[in-house]
Amino acid sequence: MSGAIRLIPSGFSLIDKNWGGIYRGGSYVVLGPRKSGRTLLGLQFALEAAKGSEVCVFFTLMRPKDLMIQAASINFDIQSYMNQNLIIVVRIAPPTDIDDLYNPDDYLVEYLNDIITVVNQYHPTRIIFDELTPFIGFRNLDYLKDAFLHTLETIEEKDITSLFVIGEPATQRAQSIVDIVTNYVTAVIQLKKTDKSEDRYHGGQVVITPNVGHTEGRFTNTYQIVPNKGVTVELAPELRETSDYTFTPINQRRFDQTKIDLPSEPYAFSNIYNYNDFLLILNNQIALYKSTGQTFNLVSFKLDHAAQMKGLVTIQQLQNSVRLSTNKKDKICLIENKVIVLLVRGNAKSVMDLTVSIQNNLPNQDVRYINTVSELISIFNIEVDDKVENAESMMDFIITAENSASENYLPLSKYNS
Template sequence: MAGSVRLIPSGFEFVDDVWGGIYRGGSYMLIGARKSGRTLMGLQFALEAAKQKEVCLYFTNMRPKDLMIQAASLNFDIQSYMNHNLIIVVRVAPPNDAYAVPNPDNYLIDYLRDIITVVEQYNPSRIIFDELTPYIGFRNIELLKDTFLNTLETIEERDVTSFFVVGEPATEKAQQIINAISQYVTGVFQLRKSQSKINNRFHGGNIIITPNVGHTEGQFNFKYRIEPFKGVTTAPDVDDVPSKYADIKNSLAAQQKTAPHYVYTQSKQDKNEREVFNNVYNYNDFLLILNNQIALYKSTGQTFNLVSVKLNAMAQTQGLISLNQLQNSVQLSTERKDKICIKDNVLMLLIVRSNPNSVVHFLSRLKSNLPSDDIDYVETVWENISILNIEVNQDIENAEELTEESLNKAHQDPGSYLPVNKFI
């Protein structure tokens, strides 16, 4: 671990009571059956990160809307934290093609390695992977152990606290896989769901928390239940709570009560890093959205503009502004309804429900949202940005036609992109 080892709030009162919290930079695994409360626990872990003003990466194979509904059951407005980039949701596609190739293990390795890539990109304090089960079905258990251990160690070196959710093993092979990787984490939480409801009302069961490293207080077994707006809750017997952690428990509670809501500093750099909407899409999703807008235009007449933004390569090599910085500035200059995609070093912006002044207004905001307010800097960067503006019309058939025109002109006919000075 890169930083000093210390205990931090986990998001689970029963864990903080008996262990004093979890280790910063530690790794924890949650094992549970479907509908046992495992996703709620992942969300509780994420909510605690947000309360502490920590950036949390949330890897999930759930639909975003389903995740938001689950969060709402905790009275947790996850979208607001996403808008502030405190929680970054990364949707992971299922490895459906893995078992159609001769060696699926090599295919699955890439999924685990991609965790490292995304962590390096966003530099979070915590990560959650809900759930990991589809991506660890290796045939070669030793290869899985090596790959998982390498992933863990790389994450831990960055002082990132990780929380991996896996399904309850239903076969002997699945149990072997869980045994193989659970030995490497700092601690294991196991949910054992009860078949009957508690008080004929709440779902619940038993949760066992077991340390592998540290947490010398040892293993604890609690009865838990899932409560509306609270999630997974339980209260251990008073005699089970080590008295030496009373002060730590009170300290953690005090941190939660006194921690301020996230407040932006006046630094423009911080504003660019944090105060952005979650409206960036991969290319395939962007095409789907764009095709929907084309269909909507043809049925209702609702207009839109596709504005493709190109940054002069010289501006990047000279360190004036990077493509990522430009993306942040564009995000700051858009509305929630607008959509962004980057492909082949071209940033494409879909301005929904546009009007004749939409592009000019966007560019005015963009100029004021560049990384620095220095007049000379702004003018220099402004000279290195050009755009291609396409307004929807009846001749446009599909999204691919639109985006290919933008991308082809960017690389084969750069003169078709006009300097932004021509617009404002």
């Protein structure tokens, strides 16, 4: 992701009012039953892009004429924007008879790969996929996780803001699939349709729930589908909630990790992962090395407990210094008193540059302070080689290195000398 992360209008007032918009390069899911306003919300998202002269790709299962009629219902002349090449409509036929195939998951993953192909062709700033449900019915949920995460990260690296429309799950297995997808996006917009309405407009309840950033929290409101306006919220006050999420992330942490404090900046990079997600990314990086020879480094920064006891620096401050010193493509994981970094194109120089940058991003730039803290932050670096078997063994090695007589952490002060 290039440049600073910033907020942009979403076209939905509940989000724009309470969150200030959506993140450029963020990923969002609209979840809800049929006729709940999912497609209209996607069209509002596209209209907001077009009004700002941004290129938006709209993947749809609908016939072009039907999509135009839907857009016209919210006073959106989609054809005029299509003529200007600001809206690119890509119609996709849903997969059929895939159960007869030897491996239907391989067939489905090609649809996800096609998203990347279209993105590379049109270079949009936003994409909407309405709807994704037929294309994520994988038998192997681990395969779905890998494929969707690869698609998502490829899109994010290009600073493209994405919105995926997904149907409300009707079975436990469908719920498991939805959990995987919603676990990796920036936020979820859930529409809960109700048959009861206080006036002539139908609607229901909408819940916006952040996974990453949007530190204002979760909001709930009633919504209506109004002609010429689309999905809008009523004037009833929003109800801020802090617990009882509608969807539950599927990954469970292996270690008791230190709570991550959000940085004071208005936006937080999304390259901080929990242990299980970090393992998944690391395994993908190992596979890439074995197939292409592209090397990488796994670097651990350990904070001595004395640093926190003396009030010099906390593990959250060290993590923030690391975050400010890494690129979006690099990945970070916090485990107890260690901040572990995957440098996806690492080498000896990039590791050295990272250590210098971390020192420059410490909370105090007094020379004596930096010298003192550099004695209390230690580094252990591994460059991938043919001996590496998998992510688990690589992580175990770097986590337990401090207990080894031959593999020791070095203080930053000595590593840089």
